[in-house]
Structure formats: C-alpha cells, structure tokens
Amino acid sequence: MNLAGSPLRPAPDRGDAPVKFQVRDLVRTRTATSGAKVTAVDGVSFDVHQGEFVCLLGPSGCGKTSILNILAGLERQNSGEVLMDGRPVTGPGPDRAVLFQEPALFPWLSVRANVELALKLVGVPPGARPDRAMHWLRNVRLERFADAQPHELSMGMRQRAALARALACDPDVLLGDEPFGSLDAQARELLQDEVQRVWVESENTKTFVFVTHNVREAALLADRVLVMSAAPGRFIEEVRIHAPWPRRLDDVLVARVVSEIHDLLMQEVER
Amino acid sequence: MADESTPQEPAAPADLGALELTEEEQALLGKVTDVVRRIHFGTVLLVIQDGKVVQIEAAEKFRLR
Numbered sequence: 438m439n440l441a442g443s444p445l446r447p448a449p450d451r452g453d454a455p456v457k458f459q460v461r462d463l464v465r466t467r468t469a470t471s472g473a474k475v476t477a478v479d480g481v482s483f484d485v486h487q488g489e490f491v492c493l494l495g496p497s498g499c500g501k502t503s504i505l506n507i508l509a510g511l512e513r514q515n516s517g518e519v520l521m522d523g524r525p526v527t528g529p530g531p532d533r534a535v536l537f538q539e540p541a542l543f544p545w546l547s548v549r550a551n552v553e554l555a556l557k558l559v560g561v562p563p564g565a566r567p568d569r570a571m572h573w574l575r576n577v578r579l580e581r582f583a584d585a586q587p588h589e590l591s592m593g594m595r596q597r598a599a600l601a602r603a604l605a606c607d608p609d610v611l612l613g614d615e616p617f618g619s620l621d622a623q624a625r626e627l628l629q630d631e632v633q634r635v636w637v638e639s640e641n642t643k644t645f646v647f648v649t650h651n652v653r654e655a656a657l658l659a660d661r662v663l664v665m666s667a668a669p670g671r672f673i674e675e676v677r678i679h680a681p682w683p684r685r686l687d688d689v690l691v692a693r694v695v696s697e698i699h700d701l702l703m704q705e706v707e708r
Numbered sequence: 709m710a711d712e713s714t715p716q717e718p719a720a721p722a723d724l725g726a727l728e729l730t731e732e733e734q735a736l737l738g739k740v741t742d743v744v745r746r747i748h749f750g751t752v753l754l755v756i757q758d759g760k761v762v763q764i765e766a767a768e769k770f771r772l773r
Contacts, residue, residue, distance in 0.1 A: 666773075671772075671773065672772045672773075673771070673772055673773050674769060674770065674771055674772055675769070675770040675772060676767055676768070676769050676770075677766075677767065677768040677770075678766075678767050679743075679764075679765060679766040679767070679768070680753075680765040680766075680767070681763065681765070688765075689753055690751060690753045690765045690766075690767055693751055693753075693767065694751075694767045697769070
C-alpha cells in the first residue's frame, strides 16, 4: 500500500492535540419581548482541539449562533463554563477572529485599507502592514481589487476580503457564523475552497469553528460535525470525518455523510 | 452463470490462507482492521488508484442522546 505516494493529504488524527476550547454544561436563556424565558442552549458540553475544524450544524433557532458568540466572547452564558487554553472566556480578543454572514467592511475604506486597519488594531507596526495585507489579499485572489471600495465588489469578493482581514491578523481561532450564508452557489463554492486551502496550509496550528445549517458545507469542511436538535439546542449526534482535504462534494464519503446527517435533521425538524 | 464483469465472490474467512496474501496486502488488511475495530457506527471507504489502495477514509458516528 502506497499511502505516501497519494496526491491527497491524509486526514490527521487530532486526539493528542491540546484542547483549545472546553465547554461544560453551557446554558443560554433569553427573555422574549413578551417576558417569557426562552432557552436557546440547554446544557451542552464539548471540547475543540487545537487544529481542528469543527462545524456546529442544526436547524434555525437551535442556539448554534449563541454558542459561537459565547466562544467569541460577544455574549455571556447564563450558566456553565467556557475555557479557552484553560482560561475562562470573558470577552472578545485578538486571538479569535469572527467571520459574520455579512462581510462588515468599512464602506469608506478600500479593501486594502480595511485589512490594514485590522492589522493596526492588533498592534502590527505600520511598516509591516502593507506587505502583510497584500499577502492575504493575494491569498484570497483579490490583489487586483486591493484599491477598490467594498461597494464595487460582488458579495463573494467582499466576503473574501473579510476572510483576508480575519486571517491577516493571524488569530489562533477563526469563528464563522454562517459566513457563506448570503452568497450565491458559485461564490460559496469558491469561498469553501479558499477556506479549506487556508486551513490545510496552516498545518493544523489554527482552529476553525463554523456554524452552519448547510449539511453539505459541514461535511465538506469539518473534521467533526456536531449536529444539534431543534430548540432548545442540544447535541444529538457527532460525526468524525477522517477524509483528506481538499474534499469535493461528490466524494463518496462526503456524499454519504451528507445524506445520513440530512436524514437525521429531517427527523429532527419534523419532531 | 456469472459473466466476466461480475466481481468474484469474496473468500470466506476460513479460506484466508488460500488467498496467499502478499505482505503488502496483509499490511492493508491490518490497517483496515485497525480502523474497523475503532468504529462502532460509521463507514469505511477504500480509495483505489491504479489497482492500489491509496487511501482509507472513514466517518464515525456517535449518538449523543
């Protein structure tokens, strides 16, 4: 057997990697305008290891965005514990970049200036900013549009600029809240390829946690998919996918995982 | 009657010796068995190129409720 000669990369085993996030008995409740208490997340526990790509997958309103916001430090849990590198998460920090569904670029700054501003905010010295910004814009194939204003770009290109901005700051963790949700099918596929490539090239030093309700996206990108129930959100299944990257949606294993998770989720939303 | 395109029936476990496995094939069986033993529910997929297994892929499922 000649696995070494394969043009594809083998999927690494990350069981021995240090734990990046440790989440225990997380509960998040909200108060609706009527005054009623709504439980968004109902006592979930999970670990994310360094270098893992984890997707939280579930129907709308299952609390997956709440979990991501809590990991990002943008929201606080009502009870339970969230540790990053063994320390409690109390707020946002430059070690975690967040990609939202909207690119959230400053409309009055060029693409390049948007990336450079982020670099300034994380303390990169002025002399190093232009090269680093251009490196990441090249990486997402936007170098020709570095001086364009965001409104001159397509939605997919704006989201690529947001990805470049997030990664230029060299965060340990990239959190994505449906980052490709508002894109058309082709732009989405391009971005999924970019993300796969960037993550593979990071050589398992960066940890990615994405939230999605797109089963195909989860099976394509993740090492591990955590499938959530309808509200109140709990984990109902975990799927570990040991397949190399880059993956394609028509890979036999990916297609099979997609159909199995899809069936499970259909049972869940009909419940 | 089976035509030529029909894959051969796999040998029953008792006939393993009759297969006269090469060292390479024994190593492959060992690796596949190792993966299979670690999975309670899931799928194991062998990717074959040019008559050689180049990759073992697996998806492992855990029911959490």
